[in-house]
Amino acid sequence: MAEIKTPKKLIEVALPLDDINTAAAREKSIRHGHPSTLHLWWARRPLAAARAVLFAQMVNDPGYQQGEGFKYGVNKKEAEIKREKLFQIIRDLVKWENTNNEEVLNRAREAIWESWRETCHLNRNHPQAAELFNPDKLPAFHDPFAGGGAIPLEAQRLGLESYASDLNPVAVMINKAMIEIPPKFAGQRPVGPLPQGEKQGKLMDDWSGARGLAEDVRRYGHWMREEAFERIGNLYPRIKITQEMVAERPDLKPYQGQELTVIAWLWARTVKSPNPAFSHADIPLASSFLLSTKKGKESYVNPLVEGHNYQFEVCMGVPPAEARNGTKLGRGANFTCLLSDTPIDPKYIYAQAQSGNLGQRLMAVVAEGKSGRIYLTPTAEMEQAASAASPDWKPDALMPENPRWFSPPMYGMKSYGDLFTPRQLVALNTFSDLVQEACYKAIADAKAAGMTDDGIGIDDGGRGATAYGDALAVYLTFAINKLADRGSTICTWDSSRSSTRNTFGRQAIPMTWDFAEPNPLSDSTGNFMGGIGWANDVLSRMIPSSGGIAVQQDAATQNISAEKVISTDPPYYDNIGYADLSDFFYVWMRRSLKSFYPSLFATMAVPKAEELVAIPYRHGTKEKAETFFLDGMTQAIHNMADKGHPAFPVSIYYAFKQSETKEGATSNTGWETFLEAVIRAGFSIDGTWPMRTEMSNRMIGSGTNALASSVVLVCKKREIEAESISRRDFQRELREQMPDALEAMIGGETGTTPIAPVDLAQAAIGPGMAIFSKYEAVLNQDGSRMSVHDALILINRAITEYLSPESGSFDADTQFCSSWFDQYGWSTGPFGEANVLAQAKGTTVDGVNTAGVVESGGGKVRLLKWAEYEADWDPIKDNRTPIWEACHQMIRSLNNQGESAAGELLAKMPEKGEPIRQLAYHLYTLCERKKWAEDARAYNELIGSWHAIVTASHEVGHSGSQAELGLDF
Structure with missing residues (x-):
């Protein structure tokens, strides 16, 4: 078969990783208008990361032209200058405010087209050129584990036709709502009537993108809310502030005689008292009596005990200390009887439940x-209103008996329907029934507004009035799922924000003891129109530039990937039970949408047997679950390797769960196993880029390793005729090729934005694994195949050797300081030992002392910390300035005076810029290995600020080579 010429892509060489990670971290705090708010999904990738990865996956690296057979010749400096221009596109691209900035997006699209046409030109004589290399049409994109849809959405935004597939129907619907439906109705004017009393605004003449669709979601959502109020408003009575209430609570005086809308009812679950003398009483299991902790608005529940009975009263003012924990005793299901102080242990509660x-x-x-x-x-009337509700249907799908993710079944709440009060069920049923009515109403309104109608539903490819009504039903159903998430008995009251928490505060459905029941017909927390508002915000910002298709397919057997660019975020081992958790939404989605998507909602629950997660309770044992996962994942990855477009690498996100240090290298058993699976599936691995895609304060991550993030693997199909090499040859290639790869990552001579030291260890694995995985096998001396674990040890060793001052590119004083620091840190050590080490490095203790970096006396030697260095130090006047001193003076200046002062210092010693930076990388790696977190942070911050420091040094006006400073403008 003729060889395909595949220029290296930017993602295989270098990335402005710090800029991407900063944008990804910032994005986690953005809510309004963010596509993730359209419908909840677990462990989504930030749009910034997805967008940057896809762009870098599509554009050629400027350095590729050096290879034989390519058209242009480019030297290293020119390549880095061109690479910096691509980096700047990425920096602009990942900013949230540029999400729909057409100028920025068009620059990215043009760069993608330019690279694609270069690739097509190189392969113009290939036998499959017409099929694979059409210069007038970009390849399509496919994500076989589409999940929450972030990656397919960003592929579409960059101008690619986007395909998304997933086994889970809820994920498929999310992807349809984001990439398939909006392009069909782009530019459509709204057809629904304005809510009563509203007037057409002056700014509502622009219906570009999905704005018209968004407006109709709002209008029909409002109609549904009004209809629901007519039907079930009696279940949500207002509360009248009476004279008697004011007599007890003077703060209510301004509201006397008024009827106020109730926005939430706060309940405590109860069990019979374990004390025989009070066995008649229902004892509250309240984890807190706090209602509001806002300063000046404090409020709490005060239980009034009268003999064998009790009642609750609400008090204003600073609560007593005991109100914080309610009737709860310590952790878990441990409570105390309000009437008798008898402990109520978990076993008793379990038995009662x-x-x-x-x-x-x-x-x-x-x-x-x-x-x-x-x-x-x-009041008694309030309890009676709640008990008056009588639902005619509730979901009977059972939750799994898996307490890791689902604890309610342990307490008698077996089905998803058991998670809701009767009143909540009535409300959800009512809104679900109204979806169908709203759809029919929208179809009629669309026809009346002049929209053509082919009578074909959206699932069958319709684009007329019927399909438009179906499309609106999707987003209205999403609002119902929002209502369910905010309106189950798992939702608790947040006294610090005076709001309800949602069901999925983490990736599980836990048991809760007191809960908040919001009013879905109100205008406050947990109401139906809140979900409509989220959908409107997301859709109004969507400007689809190409089409999209979302289908239900098993990743291991799908055939959609053929000749497409592939990027995907597969499930990680057993972290999240997507299918089990999404049943919570599926039962309501199915009730509303089954008639519109009959095949997608044909099953009573989400398909689970084929889901690629290692869950022991499904497979009998942990070992069988692991085998199922690895075999299935290998098959799915092999499918990608076999079908993906040959001109592009495949990017695969890996949830890097926790790290451990072994033999000076960051490694992880799950990580190594996953790498083995990828290689076994037929891929070589050309890059490993750590992306900080998780919130540091996420509930599931509290107390876990700070390095938890995603690692993006850049994979290419391994050549069929790949040969085996020896361990010695593998080490030789590492020594020859790793320095250039590391130089590109940390900035090289011209200093494109460097990778932060905290990310370098993981990123640098990429070029090492590229060498290891391109061969059929690396053979040890005894003929056995080298494992990924052993390869990682050798790769990390090569990284350490490159960064180490022992490499010979540093002065003797710095080599001494580095070795001494490795052994003693900032502690003292014996003079004799220091003297021997200094002689071995070609210096003396007196000489290092003269340089001003150590303290020597009394038979002891100690390195000075940067805070102890001279504040008025001037490198021009210092006749002995080791790189060690220059590096730590930079840290002192940065910490005390900021980037401008550090830049002024660097301007006086431009020739030391590159060695300072390399030493900072080395010392960070050393400190991380020894778990010296505070010291590691200082070196990481120096590199993180390097770009700004160099910029400041140029502004000072001192002469010096830009290349030596570490940045070329």
Whole structure:
């Protein structure tokens, strides 16, 4: 078969990783208009990371032209200058405010087209040129594990026709809502009537993108809310502030005689008292009695015990200390009886729940006042209104017996329907039924507005009025799922924000003991229109530039990937039970959308047997679950290797869960196993880029390793005729090729934005694994195949050797300091030992002392910390300035005075810029290995600020080579 010429892509060589990670971290705090708010999904990748990875996957690296057979000749400096221009596109591309900036997006699209046409030109004589290399049409994109849809959405934004597939129907619907439906109705004017009392705004003449669709979601959502109020408004009565209430609570005086809308009812679950003398009583299991902790608006529940009975009253003011924990004792399901102080242990609660004795008691009512929340003592009428609800249907799909993710089944709550109160079920049923009615209404309105109609539904490819009504039903259903997430008995009250927490505060459904029941018909926390608002915000910002298709397919057997660019985020081992968790939404989605998507919602629950997660309870044992996962994942990855477009690498996200240090290298058993699976599937690995894609304060990550993130693997199909090499030859190639690769990553001579030291260890594995994985095998001396684990040790050793001052590119004083630091850190050591080491390095202790970097006396030697260095140090006047001193003076200046002062210092010693930076990388790696976190942070911050420092040094006006400074402008 004729050889395909595949220029190296930017992602195989270098990335402005710090800029990408900064944007990804910032994005996690952005809510309004972010596509992730359209519908909840677990462990989404940030759009910034997905966009940057896809762009770098599509554009040629400027250095590729050096290879034989390519058209242009480019030297290293010219390549780095061109690479910096691509980096600048990425820096602009990843900013949230540029998400829909057409000028920025067009620059990225033009760069993609330019690279694609170069590739097509190189392969113009290939036998499959017409099929694979059409210079007038970009290849399409496919994500076989589409999940929450971030990657397919960004491929579409960059101008590629986007295909998304997933086994999970909920994920498929999310992808349809993001990449398939909006392009079909781009530019469509809204057809629904404005809500009563509203007037057409002057700014509502622009219906480009999906704005018209977004507006109709709002209009029909409003209609649904009004219809629901007519049907079930009696279940959500207002509360009247009476004279008697004001007599007890003078703060209610401004509201006397008014009827206030209740926004939430706060309940505590109950069990019978374990004390025989009080066995008649339903005892509250309240984890807190706090209602509001906002300063000046403090409020709490005060339980009033009267003999064998109790009641709740709401009090204003600073709560007593005991209110914080309610009736809870310590961790877990441990409580105390409110009437007798008898402990209530988990086993008793479990037995009561299994016997059907788990009840609930209203603790407080939250109403909406003119100046904020008003907390009120509950009334008998309020409890009666809740008990009057009688749903005619509830989901009977069972939750799995897996307490790791689902604890309610342990307490008698077996089905997803058991997670809701009768009143919540009535509300969800009502809104679900209204979806169908809204759809019919929208179809009629669309026809009346002049939209053509072919009578074909959206699932069958329709684009007329019928399909438009179906499309609106999707987004209205998403709002119902938002309502379910905010309106189950798993939702608790957040006293610090005076709001309800949602069901999925983490990737599980835990048991909760007190819960908040929001009013779906209100305008406050947990209401139906809140979900409509999120959908409107997302859709109004969508400007689809190409089409998209989302289908239900198993990644291991799908055939969509053929000749497409592939980027994907597969499930990681057993971290998240996507299928089990998404049943919570599927049961409501199926009720509303089955008639529109009959094949997608044909099953009673989400398909689980083929889901690629290692869950022991599904497979019998942990070993069988692991085998299932690895075999299935290998097959899925092999499918990608076999079908993907040959001109592009495949990018695969890996959830790097936790790290450990072994033999000076960052390694991980799951990580190594995954690399083995990728290689076994037929890929070589050309890059490993760490992306900080998780929030540092996420609930599931509290207390876990700080390095937790995603690692993007850059993979290419291994040549069929790949040969084997010896361990010695592998080490030789590492020595020959790793220095150039590391130089490109840390900035090279002209200093493109360097990779931060915290990321270098992981990123540098890429070029090492590229050498290892391009061969059929690396053979040890005894003929056995080298494992990934052993290869990683050798790769990390090569990285250390390159960065180490022992490499010979550093002065003797610095080599001494580095070795001494490795042995003693900032502690003292014996003079004799220091003297021997100094002589071995070609210096003396007195000489190093004269340089001003050590303290020597009393038979002891100690390195000075940067804070102890002279504040008025001037390298021009210093006649003995080792790189060690220059590096730590830079840290001192940066910490004390900032980037400008550090830049002024660098301007006086431009020739030391590159060695300073290399030493900082080395010392960071050393400190990380020894777990010296504070010291590691200082070196990491120096590199992180390097770009700004160099910029500041240029502004000072001192002469010096830009290349020596580490940045070329």
